[in-house]
Amino acid sequence: MIGLNLVYGVAGSVFALFAVLALADAPRRIANAAFYALLSVSFxxxxxxxxxxxxxxxxALTAIAASGRFRARPREASPERPRGNALFAAALIIPATALVGTLLFKQVPALVDARQATLVALALGVLLALGIGYAWLRPGLATPFREGRRLMDDVGWAAVLPQMLASLGAVFAIAGVGDVVGGLVGGAIPEGSLLGAVAAYAVGMALFTVVMGNAFAAFPVMAAAVGVPILMRQFGGDPAPVAAIGMLAGFCGTLMTPMAANFNLVPAALLELKDRNGVVKAQVPTALPLLLFNLALLWWVLS
Structure with missing residues (x-):
């Protein structure tokens, strides 16, 4: 059965190629190669x-990142190949394949693990887009991986923040942080108030995400504190919308925090913005109304 073995195999192979390309540089980038090799081993x-x-x-990954030896490559001039907006078609292949594949794979559970259908479809979308890119643009065999590695070099260690922070959220949940937060929040919510519970859950997801930098890290805490015991058990909420809308509320926090460095600080650095928090400031006017909308949506779903 196809499952995470495919996803991990694709990701591990890509990082292994990045490590080889880093070693092939002149001069060699030993720290970069070691970082990518360790990521490959993890997959x-x-x-x-x-x-x-x-x-x-x-x-070991943290030590490499803290050493300051993980460096971006000097930018090289690349030949211009004007293709117009048609270039976006290749990028859109990935989400389109993920959507279609998710719907189809769940109908054939004997072929694809239904729990991992979306990730499998996403990996297949990446491979399909890569194949179409080769056939259409006819680059050198290693060119996509060189360019991918150049982008990863620019992003640097922040590329692994989502995984690290998601793990931190799991550690917090196991340590009982969610129960502590739940006790504090439960005492503040008026008894029997659905709106109060929804507001605590949605705003809490956003605030924890601001602090921790990632909605995946905030979710285990707020789910244990409010989502499961109050919204699901007390008010009989369907787990699917409670979880999905809660994550969307958390993503509103992602838009408003420099802790989400890979999303908000790295783009500012790559774009050479004078204000390193310029991306965050530009996103706040979108994030706040979106948070209110998610709160209202969840209240309507549970009413």
Missing amino acids: FAGDLLGDFGNGLLVI
Whole structure:
């Protein structure tokens, strides 16, 4: 059965190629190569390493990032190939394949693990877009990976922040942070108030995301505090919309925090903006109304 084995295999292979390309540079970028090699190992052999082994791997990644030796490559002039807006068609292949594949794969559970249908479809979309790009633009065999590695070099260690922060959220949940927050929030919500519970959940998701930098890290805490015990059990909410809209509320927090460095600080650096928080400031007027909309939507769904 096809599942995460395909996704991890594709990701591990790409990072392994990035490591090889970093070693082929002149001068060699040993730190970059080691960083990508460790990421490749995590995808290929994470299950075999166990918790302790993966913990050591994360420490090694952190040490490389903290050493300051992980550096971006000097920018090189590349030949212009004017293709107009048609270039966006290749990029749109990925989300289109993910959407169609998710709907189709769930109908054939014997072929694809239904729990991982979206990720499998996303990986297939990337491979399909890559194949179409080769046939259409006819680049050198290694060109897409060189360009991908150049982008990863620019983003740097911040590329792994989502995984790290999602893991932190799981640690917080296991440590009982959600229960503590739930006790505090429960005392502040008027008894029997659906609107109060929805507001605490949605705003809490946004605020925890602002602090932690990632909605995936905030979700286990707020789900344990408000989502499951109050919205689902007390008010009988359907887990699907409670979880989905809660994550959307969290993403509103992502738009408003520099802690989401890979989303908000890295683009400012790549665009050479004078204000390093310029991306965040531009997103706040969108994030706040969107948060209110998600709050209202969740209240309407549960009413």
